[in-house]
Every structure is written in structure tokens, then in C-alpha cells.
Amino acid sequence: xxxxxxxxxxxxxxxxxxxxxxxxxxxxxxxxxxxxxxxxxxxxxxxxxxxxxxxxxxxxxxxxxxxxxxxxxxxxxxxxxxxxxxxxxxxxxxxxxxxxxxxxxxxxxxxxxxxxxxxxxxxxxxxxxxxxxxxxxxxxxxxxxxxxxxxxxxxxxxxxxxxxxxxxxxxxxxxxxxxxxxxxxxxxxxxxxxxxxxxxxxxxxxxxxxxxxxxxxxxxxxxxxxxxxxxxxxxxxxxxxxxxxxxxxxxxxxxxxxxxxxxxxxxxxxxxxxxxxxxxxxxxxxxxxxxxxxxxxxxxxxxxxxxxxxxxxxxxxxxxxxxxxxxxxxxxxxxxxxxxxxxxxxxx
Numbered sequence: 244x245x246x247x248x249x250x251x252x253x254x255x256x257x258x259x260x261x262x263x264x265x266x267x268x269x270x271x272x273x274x275x276x277x278x279x280x281x282x283x284x285x286x287x288x289x290x291x292x293x294x295x296x297x298x299x300x301x302x303x304x305x306x307x308x309x310x311x312x313x314x315x316x317x318x319x320x321x322x323x324x325x326x327x328x329x330x331x332x333x334x335x336x337x338x339x340x341x342x343x344x345x346x347x348x349x350x351x352x353x354x355x356x357x358x359x360x361x362x363x364x365x366x367x368x369x370x371x372x373x374x375x376x377x378x379x380x381x382x383x384x385x386x387x388x389x390x391x392x393x394x395x396x397x398x399x400x401x402x403x404x405x406x407x408x409x410x411x412x413x414x415x416x417x418x419x420x421x422x423x424x425x426x427x428x429x430x431x432x433x434x435x436x437x438x439x440x441x442x443x444x445x446x447x448x449x450x451x452x453x454x455x456x457x458x459x460x461x462x463x464x465x466x467x468x469x470x471x472x473x474x475x476x477x478x479x480x481x482x483x484x485x486x487x488x489x490x491x492x493x494x495x496x497x498x499x500x501x502x503x504x505x506x507x508x509x510x511x512x513x514x515x516x517x518x519x520x521x522x523x524x525x526x527x528x529x530x531x532x533x534x535x536x537x538x539x540x541x542x543x544x545x546x547x548x549x550x551x552x553x554x555x556x557x558x559x560x561x562x563x564x565x566x567x568x569x570x571x572x573x574x575x576x577x578x579x580x581x582x583x584x585x586x587x588x589x590x591x
Contacts, residue, residue, distance in 0.1 A: 262504040264463035270310040281589040297578040298571030302487040306564040325484040326568035329549030336479035337534035345510040349442040359413040376533040377521040381419035384428035406473035409437035429480035436479035446475030494564040518545040540587035
């Protein structure tokens, strides 16, 4: 978990940092912010009908220095509605593994505890949790959300693998040497989620209760709705609904280096581990760390990204968190990401 020396420091915690365990404090947009450009960008995103180039934006939230400075919802959507995480859940899974590491129950640099790989002659038995968290396991998996041809992720979430998502993913063969190649795969995260359950010795409702006790409740998240498969495994690749404000709470935990109001929730250096770069192919426009994406809103920024345009973006040098939920298909994703980068630039 050694952080890269190239990482920018996390935002310094102001002496009057609020902790929105119960309610989010609100503030006006600071004077230095380009309010006119921010308003214009929000008007574009929330125009009705939705703009063709980026699809529907259902919720937006900007948290600056721990206070909500901008918030908007589309049509019938409200502050109390919950929104799909899709792959933002992967970053929640990263937090759960961190808590287990802090409790001495799991070692990310040790081979992953995967029953399907326990045979002595199985080359997969050497795959580490770190390699899984970095999407560098070497396992075969087709990550394609368009049901046209082979889509292992659709089969896992909605087809023959849905009752045992981790077992489904763990049965894929190696196609690359572990640690040698980056390949984004939701199956990887569900293997990690089952490893977490095995380390804890709890699954299903018991694991859910642990999630709330150790992660959600200490930081004031009440709306979270994590989903489990028939085996009791948290579907950590894809399914944890929450309000926009609760996704922002999760972001603030990472912005504050895993500490909440004096209580260390995540181990020291765990946030730096999340944003230490993994080598990705030249065709990947964003960087990747350990179950967090890198660089969407400038150097040092990192984000939890989900299908159809679900984002929790952290910009440490601005002490800024941006949350966006909506319905934007893959071909519109680049425009949504550009829009978020433009919103962040309004705060520079």
C-alpha cells in the first residue's frame, strides 16, 4: 500500500471542517468560483428535454470544504430519492476491504481466498487481492453492457451467474500472467466481495449489518441499500443504492483520508493506496488505482464511476466533491466526464 510520490496531497482539513453525520451544512458558492459558468453548465445538464449529447442528469451535488454549495434535481427526483451506484459500488467494496485490513482480518498482498483456486496445480491460486483490486488478475472476462455478442457481466448480473456472482466469476480461466495486464472486470470485484465475507465469517444479512456498523453508520449514511445474491455475497461490483447526499458522505470520508470526526474508519494510507496508479493501456483515457478511477477532473482527482453516468468525484486540491446521477449511455459518457471537468474548473 505504498503511495506514489507523484500523488498530490489530500486536502488539508480546515479547523472548522463540518462532519455531516446527521445533516449537511450548506453555504453560498464562494466568491472565487465562476458562478455564471457554473449556472450555465447546470442549466445545460438539467434542460428539459435532456441535452442529446449527455443524456438525462437526475441529481447533482457539489460539496466544497465540507459544505453543500450547489444542489439540483431533475423533474420528479428529490433529495430523498436513492440512485443506483452501478460500479460506484466497487469503491465501496474497496472501503470494506480496508476496514478488514485494519482489523487484521485480511492481507491484500496475500493470495486471495478463492475456493475454486485452492488446488495446488491451479495457477490462479497465486492471484493476490491487490491484483484483483487493481483489475490486473489476468482472468478472462468480457465487460460489455450492450447485449450484443458475449457479455460476461450481463450473464453474471442477470443471467446464469446471478445466484452466485463470485462463483461465476471465479471459474473463468487465466489468459494473462497475474499482475501483467489491466482489464476492467466486474467479476473481479465480486470475487473480492466474497473474499471479504470469508475473512469476516459473515454473509447475507450478517454481512449487511457489519457494513452498516463499520462503514455507513459512523459517517451518517442511512439510505444505503446494498444488494446480495442467493449465496449471501454482496454484489459489490454493481448494486448499492443511496441518496446523492450519502454518496457525497462516502466521498468525504475518502477526501478526509479515511477519518471521520476524529475516528479512523479506514486504515492509514488506504486512501493513498486507492489512488496509487495501476499501469493501464494507452487506449484507456482515465487512470486507474485500486477500485478507484484517476484524473477525471485534473491531476490528483479520483472518482467512483458507475454505468450510465453515476459519479462521485474528489478533487483534493480544491477540497471539492462532485456527485452526479443520471441516465447517460456509454456513447455519452465522454461528454458527461467533460462536463464534470468543466464544473470542477469553475472552482479553480
